[in-house]
Amino acid sequence: MGRLEIHELVIDVPGRADGATLTLTVEPGQVWGILGPNGAGKTTLLHTLAGLRAPRSGEIRVDGQLLASLGRRKVARLLGLVFQERHDGFPATVRETALIGRHPWLSPWQMEGADDLRLAEAALNRLDVAHLSDRLVSTLSGGERQRLAIATVLTQAPRLWLADEPTNHLDLHHQSAVMDLLAEQAAEGGSVLMCLHDLNLAARWCDHLLLLYPDGEACWGAAETMLVPSALERLYGQRLATAWVDGAPVFVPAR
Numbered sequence: 001m002g003r004l005e006i007h008e009l010v011i012d013v014p015g016r017a018d019g020a021t022l023t024l025t026v027e028p029g030q031v032w033g034i035l036g037p038n039g040a041g042k043t044t045l046l047h048t049l050a051g052l053r054a055p056r057s058g059e060i061r062v063d064g065q066l067l068a069s070l071g072r073r074k075v076a077r078l079l080g081l082v083f084q085e086r087h088d089g090f091p092a093t094v095r096e097t098a099l100i101g102r103h104p105w106l107s108p109w110q111m112e113g114a115d116d117l118r119l120a121e122a123a124l125n126r127l128d129v130a131h132l133s134d135r136l137v138s139t140l141s142g143g144e145r146q147r148l149a150i151a152t153v154l155t156q157a158p159r160l161w162l163a164d165e166p167t168n169h170l171d172l173h174h175q176s177a178v179m180d181l182l183a184e185q186a187a188e189g190g191s192v193l194m195c196l197h198d199l200n201l202a203a204r205w206c207d208h209l210l211l212l213y214p215d216g217e218a219c220w221g222a223a224e225t226m227l228v229p230s231a232l233e234r235l236y237g238q239r240l241a242t243a244w245v246d247g248a249p250v251f252v253p254a255r
């Protein structure tokens with residue numbers, strides 16, 4: 001499961017008029033991308049859907065339950081959020097950080113057990129950071145930190161993934177591997193909603209798209225209906241050249 005129902009939602013972007021009212025459902029099995037220029041409100045939307053920011057109005061339900069009525073622990077069992085920015089709170093190793101993903105599943109003073117450790121190790125392996133398990137997070141490269149953040153959410157095992165630019169800092173191979181992982185989460189019955197700046201990753205991996213405009217307007221639907229060059233040019237204020245490769249459109253800025 002992991003059905004995310006958004007009903008007449010107006011996000012709270014400071015200093016901006018209300019803009020579009022969002023009503024859409026991210027169904028289990030679906031991979032949604034949120035596209036829009038800097039400052040359009042993508043992170044604000046994701047944080048609102050994670051219950052970290054109050055909307056101006058509207059309702060959010062996860063698997064039929066009103067998000068606003070759930071405790072944080074319950075929320076953390078239902079949804080996982082890959083943040084765009086991270087700050088090291090205290091010195092921790094890669095393994096200890098991944099294990100934080102198990103906390104929603106443990107009682108307050110319960111230590112992680114062998115099953116939790118196995119899940120963390122499998123996630124670190126999957127994200128290609130297992131060889132760094134004993135390293136302090138503060139010593140990791142940007143891409144290694146990003147992969148650890150995703151491994152931590154994988155360890156958390158949520159039904160709904162909210163990911164803010166999950167391919168940030170990643171090289172091409174790891175971008176592709178992370179997009180495959182997210183698609184796999186959906187194929188196994190979860191659901192995924194992610195902010196992306198790379199149109200080409202969106203075109204290849206997302207089945208639905210939400211376009212957020214800087215004035216708060218929005219449109220959404222099946223990816224093939226949203227990937228219209230003229231609409232994307234208006235979205236970014238950028239002329240684009242389009243080609244087709246392996247059945248998917250490829251967009252590059254026109255000079």
Ligand SMILES: Nc1ncnc2c1ncn2[C@@H]1O[C@H](COP(=O)(O)OP(=O)(O)OP(=O)(O)O)[C@@H](O)[C@H]1O
Nearest residue numbers: 013014036037038039040041042043044045084195
């Ligand atoms: N706490 C705040 N106080 C004032 N303005 C804010 C605050 N948080 C966000 N904003 C503004 O709200 C707007 C939307 O921000 P948001 O981070 O959601 O954009 P975004 O689409 O994710 O951008 P980017 O692509 O740059 O990550 C921006 O103009 C930002 O400066």
